[in-house]
Amino acid sequence: MSTLTINELKPGMKLNNDVFTARGNLLLPKGKVLMPRDLKILHAFMIDEIQNGIASTTAAPTTEMPLAESGIPAASRSALRIKFEKCYTEMVQATKQAFQSILAEELPIYKLRNQMEELLSYSREYNVLTFTPAYMKKEEYVYHNAVLTSLTSYRIAQWMNLPAKEWMQVAFAGLFHDIGNSKVDPDILHKPSQLTAQEHEEIQRHTLYGYELLKNVKGITDGVRIAALQHHEKVDGTGYPLRLHNSKIHVYARIVAVADIFHAMTLSKYYRQAQSPYLVLEQLDSEAFGKLDPMIVTTFVHKVTQFHNGTRVRLSNGMVGRIIFSDRDHPTRPLIAVGETIYNLMENRKLHIQAVIPG
Template identity: 55%
Template sequence: MASIPVVDLKPGVKIASAVHTPLGGVLFNKGKILLPRDLDILQAFLIQQVEVEGSESKSVAGKDAGKNGQAQAQSTAVEALEKSPQDQLHTEYDRMLNLIKSSFQSILASELPVLDLRNQLEALIAQLRHYNVLTFSPRGMNEYDYMYHNGILSALTSYLIAQWYGLPQKDWMQVAFAGLLHDIGNAKIDPKVLYSPLPLSSEEVEEMRMHTTYGYQMLRNSAALNEGVRLAALQHHEKVDGSGYPLRLTGDKMHVYSRIVAVADIFHAMTLKKRYRKAQSPYMVLEQLQSESFGKLDPAIVQTFINKVTQFHNGTRVRLSDDRIGEIIFSDRNHPTRPLVSVNGQIINLIQERQLYIENIV
């Protein structure tokens, strides 16, 4: 048995003693065979040393290993100072991604590491001033990780909506948890159904819909989460007109967390790339959300969200759906997604020219 730096680890080695997070939670149990993704998780938690079985690693131990660990920690701290704000946001985002993936993968066999999730969520939210709902895009997104990306982005956006909508500050972090964990019930869905590239049968659709009930059951015993978080997992597919599932609740019966997460979830579900369709323009998605607010989504929450994310500044450069680049010169608050855009001296009124729309901000 020898203790070696995480940077020197290779997939396939066996852990000789349990690995703990800086806060004391068990990250990996003794005897686990490390997979490639596990190495990313170790680095995400800034674990410096791991005890492994086998003789091939005995050359790295004792004081030298300790010095290497200290040097790596110092190097990590220096790198953090040198990173741009966007790099820091992406770094904390990637750490959150590794943690939520491992949490989803282990939830059926162990308790949810709520404290670790909260600490990393707080670290990510500390970078929130650098997060733009309409323009942020994860780096190197694996399309099979869509569910985890949707959860993290829903957490950030739900946190902002809670602020904008006027919820008390004590609710903001819990709403973020609701966004982060709203799809955790998918951990119990058969992967063949969850990742099916083909249209689902009626039986498979019913199985997929069970993720809401499974999610509530999984979170029910987590004392650190309030009832709103659990209800968001159960209710995020309900509709205010009673046409949703699993209980066909109307808007007045839905928890406010559920109504907030429903908006964030739909927005990111449509703007993230999936294996079977490309990402949609966030501005077109906002228009679809607005139409959905008549009977499907909470109209006050939808309007709050749209008003806040479309507070364009005159002079903002945008790409239109026909690939032309222009500048916003006036925004009508009654039509926030369709401002006047100047393209090479020509004024384009997107309210009148409905066939055009903003693809993205340049």
């Protein structure tokens, strides 16, 4: 069994076996030809030696070729993104019209379904972490939150292996979860300062209002109506309006709760700026114990961070780099390459990802 220290490794050497972190996560796969950056990754993980890990030396590569995002040509991908963004904007406006007229008119459910189906046809272009609405007015926050919660809830339903026939209904649950806000005084809803106890109670009534508004709407299931009622319930029974425990909360409501909280914290509001999506994921993870469904949270966090090696990010110190490795046990604290320097966010707790840079 051959053993080489980290200082003996050279670019161009080929791994005979997988290399794992101290926590047992795959760091570099068998057959990998070592690049200069791989050696820095090994240093970042404080790996001192590789046992039986090196095959023959090959010609040292001079550059690292980036992986393509998909097999679709860049021009076609750009066109699809433009179509997605156009459909998204149209969906937001349709949602705004529906919410503003719900007190006087019947909810145009079939029109909304057609627009939602068109938007979902481009859902491959929707990245939960990197998509940011263009030119979002803060007074339209509730409509953007509705559409984004809808898209994310749809994605979570797929990740949770719900039957395909339920995916659209879960999307509706996300779209309509806050429709009860249409009956809340806008001055209270958009108040930039702290709410009084009476105003807070009125805000909480939006769950009851939402259920009442959806009660007789055709084309949606009871799960959609119940999600509007229950999406602020907590699995430990401390939520509202009914203080239900986990087993009593509908799965649609548990899904929507996760999606809603994520987007509520990563969108700008009157009284709060948007937060880092990675910090929000960490907060969601901590909320999972006693507040949110832990299975849904764990699935959501791991799925949205699973395919982001190469993603450009801005760190909390202002530096811009790329994610080069994500530990499955700590997906919100990956390794970041900034130029020739690698930052291990698992070890450096003072740094965090401030923003994901689309592109």
